[in-house]
Amino acid sequence: MKRVDRSRPPSASPRSRLSSEASAQASDGPKSPRRQGISITVGVNGSGSGWQALDWAAAEASAHGRQLHIVHVAGRQVALDPSSAALGLYSVVPIPMERGHQVLEDAVQRARRIAPDVDLTTSLRVGDVVGRLTEADEDASLLVVGRPERRTGVASLRRSITRRIIRRSHLPVTVVALAQDPEHGPSAGRVVIAMNDDRTAATVLQLGISAAASRGLGVTIVHPVDRRPTLDALVSRAEMLSPRTEMRLLAVSGSLTDTIVSESRGAALAVLASAHDRRVRMPWATASERVPSLVRVPTMVISR
Structure with a gap:
């Protein structure tokens, strides 16, 4: 494996099955019989960002010979109970499921065009998007979601939902946002790996190098200057596991997040840790959790 050091100052016929796993009253149905770790789960909502996530997930499943599980979550609707209006009581209103079924049918057709040989399954669920989507990824190896568009109000709420999905999922979460026009950053066409958290460094490095090798x-490994001793041991092990992968090390003494964003322009994939401790309730995003909202490349985030 060739290693380069750089330092920078601050700055077939697919088989698809539509299984409605939740009725309007949120009752669970039978789950798809998929073996653990061999599928990719992708969440779709009928929007442009969801379709980008589906396109990327379908291509990824095809490239790695994995099943693709497409999930749409319909949230509960809450309305004022007319019989108890004076008391201000609210009740859950049954949700028409037609739109959810249509979103999944459209998703299956789209996935088939991209990856005709991939084995497809689908799930329609009702409830909290974060809980139901992360629940659906229990037997998968990767969860894929789209990045909300940059708009005020609803987009801000959706970015919060994306952050909660990253924190709650026990799987790597890839947030997909694709650039309309080609970008040409320092690591264009490479996999950018950010060593921004010591506790997940080995996992981040392994997943990033595996993605690059496939x-x-x-790969471009971005790391703080003071973590170089720890990194050297991990890189030496990675060299033995993937000797043909060319590796570039980039030591950063300033803002790691700014460097990750800069290096990720035009990259094939960015891989980093959320650096959020599950044991601590933190309402705001960590610096690394903001990266998916700042770049136009698929970004894989690993939680502690």
């Missing part, structure tokens, strides 16, 4: 790409 694509025949080089």
Whole structure:
């Protein structure tokens, strides 16, 4: 494996099954008989960002010979109970499921065009998006979601939902946002790996190098200057596991987040840790959790 050091100052016929796993009253139905760790779960909501996530997930499933599980979550609707209006009581209103079924049918057709040989399954669920989507990824190896568009109000809420999905999921979560026009950053066409959290460093490095090796790409490892001793041991092990992967080390003495964003322009994939401790309730996003909202590349985030 060729290692380069750089330092920077601050700055077939698919088989698809539509299984409605929740009725309007949120009762669970039978789950798809999928083996653990061999599928990719992708959440779709009928919007542009959801379709981008589906496109990327379908291509990824095809490239790695994995099943693709498509999930749509319909949230509960809450309305004022007319019979108890004076008391201000609210009740859950049954949700028409037609739109959810249509979203999944459209998703299956779209996935088939991209990856005709991938084995497809679908789930329609009702309830909290974060809980139901992360629940659906229990037997998968990766969860894929789209990045909300940059708009005020609803987009801000959706970004919060994306952050909660990252924190709650026990799987790597890839947040997909694709650039409309080609970008040409320092690591264009490479996999950018950010060593921003010591506790998950080995996992982040392993997943990043594995993704690069499967694509025949080089990697750029961005790391703080003071973590170089720890990194050297991990990189030496990675060299033995993937000797053909070209590796570039980039030591950063300033803002790691700014460097990750800069290096990720035009990259094939960015891989980093959320650096959020599950034991601590933190309402705001960590610096690394903001990266998916700042870049236009698929970004895989690993939680502690």
